[in-house]
Structures are given as C-alpha cells and as structure tokens.
Amino acid sequence: MLSKELGLGVLLALVIFLAYRGYDVTPLLVMAIFGGALYYVAESRGLFKGIEPLDMKNGGQETTFDDIGGQGAAIKELQEALDFIKEREKIQKLGIRPLKGILLTGPPGTGKTLMARAAASYTDAAFLAVSGSEFIEMYAGIGAQRVRKLFRSAREKARRLGKSHAIIFIDEIDVLGGRRGQYSGHMEYDQTLNQLLVEMDGIRADDEIRLLVIGATNRIDMLDPALLRPGRFDRVVRVDLPDREGRLQILKIHTRNKPLADDVNLEDVARETFGFSGAQLESVTNEAAIYAFREGAEAIGARHFKEAIEKVIMGERLDRRPAEEELERIAIHETGHALVSELLRPGSVTALTITPRGSALGYMRQAPADDPYLYTREYIENQIAIMVAGAVAEEVILGGRSTGAANDFNQAVVAARKLIFSGLSSLGVVDEESLPDGPLHREISRIIKTQEERVVYFITEYREKIIQVSEKLLEKERLSGDDFRQLVFADGRDHLQWACM
Ligand code: ATP
Numbered sequence: 001m002l003s004k005e006l007g008l009g010v011l012l013a014l015v016i017f018l019a020y021r022g023y024d025v026t027p028l029l030v031m032a033i034f035g036g037a038l039y040y041v042a043e044s045r046g047l048f049k050g051i052e053p054l055d056m057k058n059g060g061q062e063t064t065f066d067d068i069g070g071q072g073a074a075i076k077e078l079q080e081a082l083d084f085i086k087e088r089e090k091i092q093k094l095g096i097r098p099l100k101g102i103l104l105t106g107p108p109g110t111g112k113t114l115m116a117r118a119a120a121s122y123t124d125a126a127f128l129a130v131s132g133s134e135f136i137e138m139y140a141g142i143g144a145q146r147v148r149k150l151f152r153s154a155r156e157k158a159r160r161l162g163k164s165h166a167i168i169f170i171d172e173i174d175v176l177g178g179r180r181g182q183y184s185g186h187m188e189y190d191q192t193l194n195q196l197l198v199e200m201d202g203i204r205a206d207d208e209i210r211l212l213v214i215g216a217t218n219r220i221d222m223l224d225p226a227l228l229r230p231g232r233f234d235r236v237v238r239v240d241l242p243d244r245e246g247r248l249q250i251l252k253i254h255t256r257n258k259p260l261a262d263d264v265n266l267e268d269v270a271r272e273t274f275g276f277s278g279a280q281l282e283s284v285t286n287e288a289a290i291y292a293f294r295e296g297a298e299a300i301g302a303r304h305f306k307e308a309i310e311k312v313i314m315g316e317r318l319d320r321r322p323a324e325e326e327l328e329r330i331a332i333h334e335t336g337h338a339l340v341s342e343l344l345r346p347g348s349v350t351a352l353t354i355t356p357r358g359s360a361l362g363y364m365r366q367a368p369a370d371d372p373y374l375y376t377r378e379y380i381e382n383q384i385a386i387m388v389a390g391a392v393a394e395e396v397i398l399g400g401r402s403t404g405a406a407n408d409f410n411q412a413v414v415a416a417r418k419l420i421f422s423g424l425s426s427l428g429v430v431d432e433e434s435l436p437d438g439p440l441h442r443e444i445s446r447i448i449k450t451q452e453e454r455v456v457y458f459i460t461e462y463r464e465k466i467i468q469v470s471e472k473l474l475e476k477e478r479l480s481g482d483d484f485r486q487l488v489f490a491d492g493r494d495h496l497q498w499a500c501m
Pocket of ligand 1: 071108109
C-alpha cells in the first residue's frame with residue numbers, strides 16, 4: 001500500500017517538474033490515466049488477489065474431534081489416515097508413500113469443514129481453508145496462479161508458526177476439480193485443476209514442511225478421475241447424515257452452553273429430527289434459544305424446541321391468514337393425514353397445525369418409529385396412503401379436492417417410483433433406463449389409486465372424528481400428537497385392528 005502511494009507521489013512530482021521545465025506533459029498524463037484505469041479494473045476484478053485463507057480458529061476456539069457429533073466412523077477413518085502424518089519418521093523408514101490428499105464426501109452441513117479443522121488440531125498443523133469457487137476466474141492463468149500461491153502460503157504459514165505440517169482445506173473441490181474438458185472453450189478450469197495436480201505430485205515425504213490437502217464435496221461423481229488416482233486423494237471418507245444416536249450427540253454438543261428447562265428431553269428432539277444434518281440441528285438449538293429469549297424465559301423449554309424444529313423444516317411463520325373457509329379445508333386436510341398416519345403407524349403423529357409457514361398452509365408432522373436403513377413395500381405403501389389422505393379427506397367430507405394436495409401427490413409419485421425401481425411393484429424387476437413412459441405412468445397411477453381406495457374406507461369410518469378434530473384445530477391452530485390421539489382414541493383403539501388389516 002505504502003509503495004503504491006510512494007509511486008504515485010514520485011509520478012506527480014515528475015509531472016510537475018517536467019511541466020515547470022516547459023516540457024509537454026500531455027502524453028504522460030494520458031498514459032498515466034490509461035494505466036490507472038487498467039489497474040483499477042484489474043484490481044476490482046480481483047486479478048491481483050491471492051487466496052486469503054480462513055484461519056483455523058473457529059470463533060477464537062480450536063476445533064477438536066470432541067466438537068463433532070455422530071460421525072464416529074468417519075472420524076476414526078480420518079484419524080487413522082492422519083496418524084500417517086504424525087508418525088513421519090516411521091513412515092519414511094518403511095518407505096511408505098506420503099499421504100497427500102483426503103477427500104471428505106457427503107451431504108451439506110454434515111461437518112466436513114469441522115472435520116478438516118479438527119484434523120489440523122489433531123496433527124498440530126498450520127491450517128488454511130479455501131473454497132473451490134475462489135479459484136475460478138474468467139481470465140486464463142489466474143486460477144493456476146492462485147493454486148501455486150495457496151501451496152506457497154501454506155508452507156510459509158507453517159514455517160512462521162514453527163510447525164512441521166500444514167493442512168490445506170479446499171471446500172467445494174468439485175468446482176475446481178470437475179472433469180476436465182467439460183467446459184467447452186474454457187481452458188481456465190482445466191489449467192487450474194492441472195496446477196492442483198502438479199502441486200500435489202510435488203509433495204515429498206522428506207519435505208521440510210509436509211503438506212496434506214483435504215478436499216470436501218457433495219458431488220464426488222463430478223470429480224475428474226485424475227484427482228482420485230492413488231497418490232492424490234488417496235482416502236475417501238464418507239461423512240453422512242447422522243442417525244438418531246448421532247443427532248443426540250450433536251444436540252448435546254450444541255446445548256452445552258445453553259440452559260435447558262426440566263421438560264426438555266434431547267432424546268425426543270433427536271427422534272423428531274429424522275433426516276436433519278448437523279448444521280440443521282445446530283440451527284434448531286439456536287432457534288430454540290431465540291424463542292426462549294423472545295418470551296423472556298430463563299431456560300429453553302420443550303415448546304421452544306418444537307417451534308424451532310418446525311421453523312427449520314418449514315420456514316418462519318407467515319403473518320398472512322387464509323380465509324375462514326380455506327382454513328376449514330386445511331384443517332380437514334391435515335386431520336386426514338394425521339388420522340391415517342396414526343391408524344397405520346400408531347404413535348407416529350407428533351403435531352398438526354394450520355399455521356402457514358414457508359410455502360405450506362398447514363402440515364402434519366410424523367416421527368419415524370426408528371431410523372430405517374431399508375424400506376419394505378408395506379412401509380412405502382402406507383406412506384403413500386398417508387400422503388393422499390389429505391386430498392381424500394377433502395373429497396369425502398367437503399365433496400371435492402383442491403390444489404392444496406399438489407405437493408402430496410408429487411411426493412406420492414416419488415414414493416411410487418421408488419417401489420417400481422426397487423422391483424417391488426407388479427411390474428417386477430424393471431430397468432429404469434428402458435422402461436417406457438406408458439407402462440411406468442400406468443403403474444404409478446395404479447399404486448396411488450389402490451392407496452386412495454384404502455384411505456376412502458378409513459376416512460369414511462372416521463368421518464365424525466375428523467370433523468371434531470378439525471374444529472378443535474381451528475380453535476387452537478396447533479395440536480400435539482398426544483392431544484390428537486386423546487381426541488380420536490379417547491374411547492380406546494378398538495377400531496385399529498380392522499384399520500391395520
Ligand atoms: P458444506 O458441505 O455445506 O460445506 P459441511 O459438511 O462442511 O457443509 P460444516 O461447515 O462443517 O458442514 O458444518 C456447519 C455447522 O454445522 C458447523 O459449524 C456446526 O455448527 C454444525 N455441524 C455440522 N455437522 C456437525 C456435527 N457432526 N457435529 C456438530 N456440529 C455440526
């Protein structure tokens with residue numbers, strides 16, 4: 001910065017001196033203006049920018065593997081790989097090729113960045129984090145130059161901190177490491193990737209500063225095969241969505257610094273957050289704390305968690321309130337879903353509401369009985385029955401359907417396709433590529449129709465109960481699963497036996 005100002009000062013002094021001595025300074029001025037404009041454009045587009053890596057400190061605190069929940073298997077695999085780095089001498093003695101790259105793959109928000117940070121603390125390495133998108137510029141050669149600079153900075157940083165290792169973390173590596181040749185006429189991507197491969201090939205076991213590159217991606221299928229070759233990203237560690245036990249661990253980690261009321265049972269919260277990533281669970285704990293704060297409560301209660309889960313799934317409550325007639329329809333629709341869910345999977349309803357949130361006018365929330373790894377035909381058929389129950393309830397009780405069921409039917413079609421392509425439909429085992437649209441469409445319609453017929457029976461039998469519950473729902477706007485069960489089955493569950501047949 002100082003040298004830029006000094007240069008400008010000298011230039012100005014020179015122009016004044018020459019003008020004073022009677023020289024024509026116009027060409028010099030034109031050149032200076034032109035050069036300045038060029039510099040401004042280049043700088044504003046970041047052409048002089050190197051990579052400015054993030055620090056390893058996370059909000060002033062070092063991340064360790066204890067801060068990561070529900071990833072026991074992935075952490076173990078990663079630690080085993082990192083031990084190669086820690087045991088440098090033994091590795092050299094045995095002539096083992098150094099580990100140059102580890103790839104973390106999995107859905108967004110599952111803790112890949114956290115794992116890379118924890119890897120740096122575990123190996124006592126300098127840490128640099130960048131994102132693949134930072135390397136992609138319109139101008140040829142800039143990305144490659146940034147890759148060179150990144151590796152140089154990592155070594156310099158380790159030297160400065162007196163460390164013998166450095167970890168470079170590249171998030172969204174698919175942006176920079178996508179298959180070469182896929183961007184026609186855009187050699188920049190290819191050059192950047194080539195440079196990364198060159199730098200990784202240049203890592204030696206006896207380097208003064210040992211480098212390890214950790215990449216993260218949600219799309220391993222997009223990566224150029226050269227990146228996955230032995231000697232580059234040698235290890236691939238899957239970082240998956242957490243199961244129920246994992247969700248509980250993550251919730252415990254994120255409520256360590258939060259006061260919880262006595263009625264909070266984190267196991268229940270973990271059960272109700274099936275399919276949530278670590279980032280979503282962190283958001284649930286944070287939102288729950290915000291609801292408690294807004295209410296002026298001293299501690300976070302179970303109701304704050306319930307509200308927070310709904311917010312994370314569906315979005316913030318909307319102020320807009322549908323017309324009275326629409327609300328009635330929504331209440332009947334949601335009660336239809338809840339009734340069939342409860343009949344087919346007792347205890348599965350956790351809440352139903354007619355409060356508009358995000359793009360939904362109302363919803364019924366189900367908790368899965370357990371975290372399933374496999375789905376049976378019966379399970380998927382029951383899910384389809386629950387999905388179509390809203391529309392069927394509208395039809396049986398109000399005499400016609402509405403567009404409110406469009407999303408339910410989209411989901412029912414997805415579930416029906418799952419049945420078909422798992423070989424569980426009446427078509428038997430079929431190939432997704434070669435099955436013509438006609439038979440596919442007919443089979444999807446048949447599966448959904450069968451479930452609709454089944455549901456008409458349930459809804460007709462429980463017609464009065466549905467009307468009763470929907471009136472309560474209109475009055476209270478939200479019913480918990482227990483309130484709902486109490487209203488429908490207060491006189492026992494004797495109907496259930498035939499309903500499940
Ligand atoms: P992306 O693929 O979108 O970059 P990611 O997998 O790298 O996501 P992180 O950035 O590591 O996800 O996670 C974001 C935040 O979510 C973390 O800062 C942390 O608060 C929380 N989080 C995610 N996974 C976990 C976990 N397994 N344990 C504890 N917290 C987690």
